[in-house]
Structure formats: C-alpha cells, structure tokens
Amino acid sequence: MKQFIKKLYYGDIPDAGSGTTPSNDQQPRTDWPLWEVFIRSKQGLDHKHVGSLHASDAQMAIENARDVYTRRQEGVSIWVVESKHLTASNPAEAGELFEPAADKVYRHPTFYNLPDQVNYM
Amino acid sequence: MSSHNLEEQFQQKIDQDIKIEPKDWMPDAYRKTNTRQISQHAHSEVVGMLPEGNWISRAPSLKRKAILIAKIQDEGGHGLYLYAAAETLGQSREQMINDLHSGKAKYSSIFNYPALTWADMGAIGWLVDGAAIMNQVMLTRTSYGPYARAMVRICKEESFHQRQGFESLLVLSKGSEEQRALCQDAINRWWWPALMMFGPRDQESTNSDMSLKWRIKRKTNDELRQQFVDMIAEQIKVLGMTLPDPALQWNATRNHYDFGEINWDEFWQVVKGNGPCNKERLEARKKAWEKGAWVREAAQAYANKKNTGTKAA
Ligand SMILES: [Fe+2]
Numbered sequence: 237m238k239q240f241i242k243k244l245y246y247g248d249i250p251d252a253g254s255g256t257t258p259s260n261d262q263q264p265r266t267d268w269p270l271w272e273v274f275i276r277s278k279q280g281l282d283h284k285h286v287g288s289l290h291a292s293d294a295q296m297a298i299e300n301a302r303d304v305y306t307r308r309q310e311g312v313s314i315w316v317v318e319s320k321h322l323t324a325s326n327p328a329e330a331g332e333l334f335e336p337a338a339d340k341v342y343r344h345p346t347f348y349n350l351p352d353q354v355n356y357m
Numbered sequence: 358m359s360s361h362n363l364e365e366q367f368q369q370k371i372d373q374d375i376k377i378e379p380k381d382w383m384p385d386a387y388r389k390t391n392t393r394q395i396s397q398h399a400h401s402e403v404v405g406m407l408p409e410g411n412w413i414s415r416a417p418s419l420k421r422k423a424i425l426i427a428k429i430q431d432e433g434g435h436g437l438y439l440y441a442a443a444e445t446l447g448q449s450r451e452q453m454i455n456d457l458h459s460g461k462a463k464y465s466s467i468f469n470y471p472a473l474t475w476a477d478m479g480a481i482g483w484l485v486d487g488a489a490i491m492n493q494v495m496l497t498r499t500s501y502g503p504y505a506r507a508m509v510r511i512c513k514e515e516s517f518h519q520r521q522g523f524e525s526l527l528v529l530s531k532g533s534e535e536q537r538a539l540c541q542d543a544i545n546r547w548w549w550p551a552l553m554m555f556g557p558r559d560q561e562s563t564n565s566d567m568s569l570k571w572r573i574k575r576k577t578n579d580e581l582r583q584q585f586v587d588m589i590a591e592q593i594k595v596l597g598m599t600l601p602d603p604a605l606q607w608n609a610t611r612n613h614y615d616f617g618e619i620n621w622d623e624f625w626q627v628v629k630g631n632g633p634c635n636k637e638r639l640e641a642r643k644k645a646w647e648k649g650a651w652v653r654e655a656a657q658a659y660a661n662k663k664n665t666g667t668k669a670a
C-alpha cells in the first residue's frame with residue numbers, strides 16, 4: 237500500500253525518515269519479559285485488565301504495577317501474568333466462534349411475553 | 358479475501374467508530390503511522406520529565422516539592438502506558454529507546470526549551486500540560502484501541518497537572534513585585550512555544566490526509582490551537598497577567614480570539630535539533646539509560662538464577 241502520511245500533527249513530530257521502518261526489523265531483544273496487569277479496584281469486584289509492563293520477574297512486575305497503576309488508590313489487589321502465557325481467540329475467526337449464540341433469542345428474558353400481573357418475573 | 362476487501366472493511370469499521378485492536382487486520386500505513394505517533398508521544402512524556410526534574414531540589418517549599426515529584430512521576434507513567442500501546446503494534450521497547458537515543462525518533466519540541474525560574478514550573482503546568490491536554494482529550498477517541506485506552510488513563514491524571522500549574526502562578530501573581538515579574542516573564546517565554554506544540558498550520562498539509570480519515574486524529578492542528586487560545590485568553594485574566602501577543606483580540610464575528618503569527622522559522626529550527634536544549638536533553642536521557650544498565654542486568658541475572666534454582670529443586 238503506497239499511502240504516506242504527509243500531514244504533520246502534534247504528537248507526530250515532522251522528520252522525514254523516522255518511523256518508516258517496518259516494525260519487525262529489530263532483534264535480538266534484550267527487553268525484560270512483558271507482563272499483563274490485572275487490578276481489582278475494590279473488594280468484591282473482578283480483576284480487570286489495565287495494561288502491561290516489562291519486569292525481570294513476577295515480584296518486580298507487581299511492584300512496578302503498583303507504582304504505575306495504583307498511585308491514586310485505584311486497586312486493592314494485583315494479578316500479573318507473563319504475556320506469552322496468554323492465549324487469545326483470533327479476531328479473524330470471531331464470526332464462526334460466536335455464531336452459535338446469534339440465533340438463540342429464547343435465552344433472553346425479553347423473549348417471553350407475560351401478562352402484566354406477572355411481568356416483574 | 359483480497360487486500361482491497363480488507364481495506365474496505367477496515368474503513369467501514371473506522372467510519373462506524375469501531376475500535377481497531379492489536380490483532381485485527383490493519384493497513385500497513387495505519388500501523389506505521391500509529392507506531393510513529395504513539396512512540397513519539399511516549400518519548401515526549403519521558404523527555405518532558407527533564408525540564409521539571411531540574412527544579413525538584415530547588416522547589417520553594419516541601420508542599421511544592423511533593424507536588425512536583427508527583428507530577429513528574431505521572432509523566433513517567435504516561436510514557437509507560439504509551440510505550441506499551443506502541444508495543445502492541447509490534448515495535449519493541451528496546452527499538453523505541455534506541456531510536457530516541459540515536460536521534461532518529463522525535464519528541465515534542467517544547468521540551469527543548471529551558472526552565473529558567475521557579476515560575477516556569479507553573480507556566481509549564483498551565484500552558485504546556487494545558488496544550489497537551491487539548492490534544493489528549495481528542496485522542497481518547499482515537500481509532501486504535503490501546504492508544505485510546507492509554508489516553509483515557511492519562512487524561513484522568515493530567516487535570517491535576519494543569520491545575521497545580523495555574524495555582525502556583527496564581528500565588529505568584531498575588532505576591533511581591535518581584536514574584537509578579539517572574540510570573541509574567543515565564544508566561545512570556547512559554548506562550549509561543551506552547552502554541553507551536555499543535556504543529557504546522559493546516560494549510561501546509563497535503564491532501565493525503567489519512568490521519569483524519571482513519572480517525573487517528575479527529576481535529577486539525579489549527580482547530581486545537583484555536584481552542585487552546587480561546588481557553589487561555591480567558592484564564593489569564595484571573596492571573597491579571599498578559600499574553601505576549603499584541604494581535605490577540607476577541608473576534609465577535611468568528612466567536613474566537615484572533616492571534617498573531619507564530620515564528621515558524623523558530624519552530625522548524627527546534628524540530629531540526631537547533632533548539633536551546635536539544636543536545637542537553639538527549640544527553641541526559643542517554644546518560645540515565647547507560648547509568649541504569651547495571652540495574653537492568655543485575656535484575657535479569659537475579660531472575661535467571663531464581664529460575665534455574667526452581668528447576669533444579
Ligand atoms: Fe503527561
């Protein structure tokens with residue numbers, strides 16, 4: 237695809253040549269492993285994915301996550317998992333994967349018309 | 358599926374405001390533009406810590422010192438959110454850091470100006486963070502999911518940055534003759550560079566304006582700049598100070614403030630590396646990186662040792 241962005245926006249600082257290399261040309265990598273961070277914002281709620289960070293081990297990942305994601309008391313519990321251990325569904329196959337649920341309207345309470353007297357059911 | 362079809366579907370998603378996620382198909386140029394913009398944005402947050410970092414040890418009170426440290430720590434966090442977002446596009450952290458240090462990647466030119474007095478801490482918070490916020494609020498609606506989510510997080514933290522800056526100037530504006538002079542001087546020096554943060558004028562762009570079509574950006578440079586001028590021109594009245602622009606004037610027909618022409622020569626000079634502090638900033642970044650090398654290596658060695666230890670046990 238031969239489209240180049242010529243417009244120079246704030247945050248996109250003009251300089252011919254920068255950012256034009258393909259994204260996969262680097263290596264060997266010496267970065268610390270990448271971790272995904274999940275935070276429970278308060279007791280009783282699920283842990284929720286908030287972002288990722290690099291750390292040499294799990295303990296450091298938790299400490300870094302505390303410093304980066306909970307500086308304003310956003311959490312009471314942290315999970316970290318090394319990103320390479322996550323398996324994700326393929327967005328290109330989302331159609332087939334979720335198709336079985338598409339024609340089952342009877343799984344929803346609104347499918348059933350009940351008389352007014354019992355409609356709070 | 359042909360790539361033409363994929364591109365059409367991609368554009369349909371964009372037009373319906375459906376976010377693009379890391380594993381979704383995307384045009385190569387969309388990936389590159391986002392990688393470039395997000396990593397430059399990350400660099401700006403990180404280099405942006407330097408002008409303010411110089412003042413931590415000279416803050417006039419413990420309270421101001423704590424505030425300044427908290428703000429600078431936030432900026433480091435913003436850098437991290439953004440680097441992580443750029444990494445989802447396939448760019449490694451190490452590569453980004455290398456590109457910054459080699460001078461290949463850019464960061465916002467505003468940080469190539471020196472912070473000369475304590476009043477600059479206030480002016481930076483109010484004007485520089487203020488200008489950044491205009492852009493970042495828009496970017497919470499950008500089409501690339503991880504970038505948009507990082508921006509939501511960042512915007513939540515930014516508002517304190519601008520408020521503490523304004524409050525700090527407000528104190529100076531009510532102070533002694535000397536303090537008032539410091540306040541005005543800082544505003545005079547930061548005003549024009551802050552306006553330059555929005556980038557070149559719209560008319561300088563070519564019509565291959567894909568950033569808007571792909572909804573990476575949702576407003577033009579000039580729109581954002583005008584919004585900023587309108588906001589600051591009102592707020593400065595509260596300070597009882599003036600903006601260093603004789604052409605600044607309310608225009609009732611446009612319902613906006615008119616303002617003078619930016620010195621574009623200066624703008625391009627600083628972009629090209631000839632600003633007052635370009636060299637110093639990059640040197641400081643490289644020095645910090647090199648001096649931290651032993652920490653990174655030690656942590657890695659410790660992790661490796663622990664791993665082999667558990668395996669052996
Ligand atoms: Fe920031």
Ligand SMILES: [Fe+2]
Pocket residue numbers: 432486515518
């Ligand atoms: Fe900020």
